[in-house]
Amino acid sequence: MLIGYARVSKTEDQDIDLQRQALKAAGCKRIAEEKASGGRWDRPELHRLLGELDKGDVVVVWKLDRLSRSLRDMLLILDKIEDAGAGFRSITEAIDTTKPAGRMMMQMLGSFAEFERAMLRERTRAGINAARAHGRVGGRQPKLTQPQREEVRAMLAAGRSGADIARLFRVHRATISRIKDEQRTVTRS
Structure with missing residues (x-):
């Protein structure tokens, strides 16, 4: 049909x-x-x-x-x-x-698409390598700078609550929890 x-x-x-x-x-x-x-x-x-x-x-x-x-x-x-x-x-x-001619045409389109995907991967890899050569690293930028992270650690050590610190720095509580967990991991090592 x-x-x-x-x-x-x-x-x-x-x-x-x-x-x-x-x-x-x-x-x-x-x-x-x-x-x-x-x-x-x-x-x-x-x-x-x-x-x-x-x-x-x-x-x-x-x-x-x-x-x-x-x-x-x-x-x-x-x-x-x-x-x-x-x-x-x-x-x-x-x-x-x-x-048969239609199937061949679709196979050709598929070949072009596969070629384009391979070229895109190659360009992406080259871009990442060039960025690394200039000292840049992939991933998200940290929410807090290193001095801010140290301040958070000091506040946690002084007994302030994670929720309070999160409001102060305008970040999610999970960000403060990760910093707290990092501190525990460093202390245990």
């Missing part, structure tokens, strides 16, 4: 009629319609459609960007379609995974 998926963005004042007409003309018996951003993963109608696919079904979209704006997400969606034993067809781009 041909199952259509039509999507328009919430923020844009778009009309779904053009997509609906094209999907009906393509022979779709059922059309799932959604108002949601293509960059979001939480699209209930799409997930319902993917969950109800049977072997031999074909998911049809008017354009690829109606399915997803992210290549990574699109490939995940296409994997779910393939896992269900179903096919995929895009009317505008003339991609049809039920035919």
